[in-house]
Amino acid sequence: MIRDRETLDLLLDSVRRFVREVLVPAEHEVAETDEIPPAIVQQMRALGLFGLTIPEAYGGLGLTMEEEARVMIELGQTSPAELIASFALTEPGAGSDSAAIRTSAIRGHDAQGDHYLVNGTKRFITNAPQAGLFTLMARTDPAKKGASGISAFIVDAKSPGISLGKRDRKMGQKGAHTCDVIFDNCRVPAANLIGGVEGKGFYTAMKVLDKGRIHIAAVCVGVAKRILSDALRYAVERQQFGQPIAEFQLVQAMLADSRTELYAAECMVLDAARRRDDGLPHATEASCCKLFASEMVGRVADRGVQILGGSGYIAEHAMERFYRDVRLFRLYEGTSQIQQLVIARNMIKEVS
Ligand SMILES: Cc1cc2nc3c(=O)[nH]c(=O)nc-3n(C[C@H](O)[C@H](O)[C@H](O)COP(=O)(O)OP(=O)(O)OC[C@H]3O[C@@H](n4cnc5c(N)ncnc54)[C@H](O)[C@@H]3O)c2cc1C
Structure with missing residues (x-):
């Protein structure tokens, strides 16, 4: 669905120009240094490329899926690094079988209020070294083995109890970094449970x-x-x-x-x-x-x-x-x- 052809064409034109004039000339440097120059990250942010589908009311571009796909087809015409946001699902023992995750989030209450205590390790998490927030999948009901015991949380990456493993050395996609994210009694406010209901995360x-x-x-x-x-x-x-x-x-x-x-x-x-x-x-x-x-x-x-x-x-x-x-x-x-x-x-x- 394209809501406004003219506005979309303007966006696609500026993305096309940005890819041609900024990203393509930087490809070699990114591959060599394994880092995206901060000035480029800043320009991507200014173009709205980190919030393509976030509603406009929250500062995003509010794109439909078709509009987003068209932007990605343009953006994809350079090195694919940094196009994927941080989402923590995979674990050492749960890859393809993602409903088998073992990271736990156990609800508790103390003087500081309702919270969850998170324990477990997430693996290969893209952008983890740079992330400000994680979307985390964890098991709130360890008695339930399958998908229904899993909940989703927004977790501040600076929360005490979170540590990062060393950066993975990857075959390609230099400039996009992955690593383990380790949760050790990490306290997450109960309000950060996405949707407010347990068991819906998966x-x-x-x-x-x-x-x-x-x-x-x-x-x-x-x-x-x-x-x-x-x-x-x-x-x-x-x-x-x-x-x-x-x-x-x-x-x-x-x-x-x-x-x-x-x-x-x-x-x-x-x-x-x-x-x-x-x-x-x-x-x-x-x-x-x-x-x-x-x-x-x-x-x-x-x-x-x-x-x-x-x-x-x-x-x-x-x-x-x-x-x-x-x-x-x-x-x-x-x-x-x-x-x-x-x-x-x-x-x-x-x-x-
Ligand atoms: C660079 C990189 C970035 C990543 N970023 C993220 C991220 O940001 N967030 C995140 O949560 N995860 C991320 N992942 C993890 C990724 O999603 C998993 O690696 C992927 O889902 C496969 O899981 P696995 O590696 O455990 O492989 P496994 O599940 O162990 O699979 C190994 C092989 O067995 C096959 N296999 C498994 N089960 C079956 C089956 N039932 N039938 C047939 N074949 C099967 C697979 O197809 C594969 O060929 C990333 C991985 C990499 C390498």
């Missing part, structure tokens, strides 16, 4: 995951666009056997397959986003988007390396970095296998 997380899956699929589309445009430019310029390699039909096949899959993923993302905006069921579509777009960008990056030949393997070219960066998309917010399970289970439910 369902809240699942709703966020649907949105997150469309969001990540849109980023995949954006990155694939960038990779394909770099590969195309290279193919047109690089000469072998006395002609541009783009003239060779085997290279054309790689370009054409990439363009076709990219087009399919973009259509899927926009359709799923519109379904969400229209209040239609979209859990299956969100998983289809995440599965297809993340696998698609992996294939596009692989072909990108192939089209660049030896240069595709050399760090001076962005292609080698993109090849590593996009690998993550098939792993987080539900691996490809988990998306397959979600899609098939929903299909089976529809006929039983």
Whole structure:
């Protein structure tokens, strides 16, 4: 759903310009230093990129899912670091099986009022080293083993009892940092329970995951666009056997397959986003988007390396970095296998 085409086009234009003039020139520095320059973070904040869907009344841009997807397709056309907010669900013993989390939040009352005492370890938490707040999933009813014992909290990252593990050394996506977040008798005010009711956290997380899956699929589309445009430019310029390699039909096949899959993923993302905006069921579509777009960008990056030949393997070219960066998309917010399970289970439910 696009509410005001003209305003959205202005936003997309400024994001496009920001990507071209600020983010792309900084890519190499971010990859080398593993840090986003503070001036860029500040500019992203000023553009409203940290509050895309937060209602305008609270200082965000209040974008619909389709508007957000279109912004992410533009923003994705640079290194994918820092596009994902801090959300603490995964644990050492609970990844794909996220309903198995063991971090506990036990309600108590003392002179300082109602609170929860949180204990446990969260793993691979993106942006944890920079986060001011965590959205935390914890078990408020340890007697209940599954999803219904889990609640969601907003936790101030500076709360006593929170410590961070050392930064993970990742394959790619430099500039975005992950680490363990350890809660040791961390006191969280009872008012920070999201929704005010215990046991709803997992369902809240699942709703966020649907949105997150469309969001990540849109980023995949954006990155694939960038990779394909770099590969195309290279193919047109690089000469072998006395002609541009783009003239060779085997290279054309790689370009054409990439363009076709990219087009399919973009259509899927926009359709799923519109379904969400229209209040239609979209859990299956969100998983289809995440599965297809993340696998698609992996294939596009692989072909990108192939089209660049030896240069595709050399760090001076962005292609080698993109090849590593996009690998993550098939792993987080539900691996490809988990998306397959979600899609098939929903299909089976529809006929039983
Ligand atoms: C860089 C990075 C950033 C991350 N950021 C965050 C974050 O901000 N917040 C957060 O909460 N988490 C985050 N994660 C965690 C991420 O969501 C998990 O790593 C992911 O869900 C997979 O869980 P796991 O690593 O425990 O793998 P596992 O669940 O152990 O899976 C291992 C393999 O087994 C397969 N598998 C598991 N169960 C099944 C099944 N039932 N059927 C078929 N195959 C199965 C998986 O598909 C996978 O191939 C991040 C991870 C990384 C690497």
